[in-house]
Amino acid sequence: MRNMRSLIAAMALLVMATGVQGADAGDPAAPVARLHDALLDIMKRADELGYRGRYAAIEPVVNESFDFPAIGRIVMGRYWAGLTEQDKKEFLETFAKLSVATYASRFDGYDGEAFRTAGNDKQNENNALVKTELVKGNGETVSLNYQLRTDTDGKWRILNVVADGVSDLSLKRAEYASIMSTDGYAALMTKLNAKIAQYEGDGAATAGSGNTRQE
């Protein structure tokens, strides 16, 4: 009897596990959930990890969850076509680094935050909107809506994050266009790298001092 029960339990676990795996290709919410889990993890272990540890922990998840090649083309807009292959590659790498650095820098402490799924809207075969909320320790919520698309490999990847109505991609696109039109690609790269260095510096400066973002 007892054996039977544990066998059923094991089978149930197995079904659940495969169910989760199978969902990965078809469920646009999966990469978002994975990102959120990773963020919660670095928040909870923020002090222990330090900036570098948080960066290392979140890097593979961010690179896996976001569709950087598509994002790069969108944020560079009409300037994309004018870049050399070398520049495109460099830009995508730097942009991905900045994204990881931003997460590592912002999610530097845990104060009872939780992520909540608020809805899932698959618009067609290739596009989806996953609505979530970040619930802060004090109960305030920030809406985080993820726009995803499937790549040629059939995997869902994140294109854009819209936080409380402000689209990350649009902001960056506006900024980059402005820098490209007045100062050009080299200046943009300098600024991107300076921003990454700034996050790194801030991270080093506040290491061990806990959550310093609350003013």
Added chain:
Amino acid sequence: MGIHKILAAALILSTLGVSGCTMGSKEDNDPLIGVNRVVYDVNDTLDKALIKPVAKVYSKVTPKGVRMGVTNFFDNVGYLNVIANDLLQGKFRQAGHDTGRFLLNSTVGFGGLFDVAGYSGMVKNDEDFGQTLGKWGFGEGAYLVLPIRGPNSLRDAPDLATSWLLNPLTYVSSGVTIPLAILSGVNERANYLEATRIRDEAALDPYSFTREAYRQNREYKIYDGNPPNMDLEYIEEPEGVLKVY
């Protein structure tokens, strides 16, 4: 914990629907950029040297409850402008609701210091003449940076007049209104401290960052949080540009 809390009120903006147009070739729609940037820099200098430090001190020395009371008070005296624009947009039920809200807060809420209506679950609406013009089909016109006030546009600027005319404080003697206007400004700046801190941390080009954030926030408000065209379409153009609609 501030994640992208750039402009507080917002939901989904169809970045890739509405901004499909802002993102296109006329992505800047900023014909006055020369003057705008100069005003932006002056504002920024003034902010760093005076307004922001004052707002910081203000938010240090006042309890949160006091700041909330101040915010409530100024929101309430500005609420006639909301009601008027409810009517102009044909939202008659909402106008009735907002009138009730205004009356309740003005009386039971001690002249608006307490958002009694909010506590009892009455939604607070956000309407202004710029949104009305947007609803009537007017485009942004041109982006404007106003001295001290900051981001604005040709479409939104007329609201400065309507909200001034519809604000009861306008008709009180200037000996009272000037100190109140200063308090309102400092209080508002204090409410944005966190948002501007994040902008300063994240922005590569604060001018265009602010412009884009302002636009998205306005777009969101015009459509009351439900902008059209949430669908995303990608079209590979011959020269390899990925277009988003």
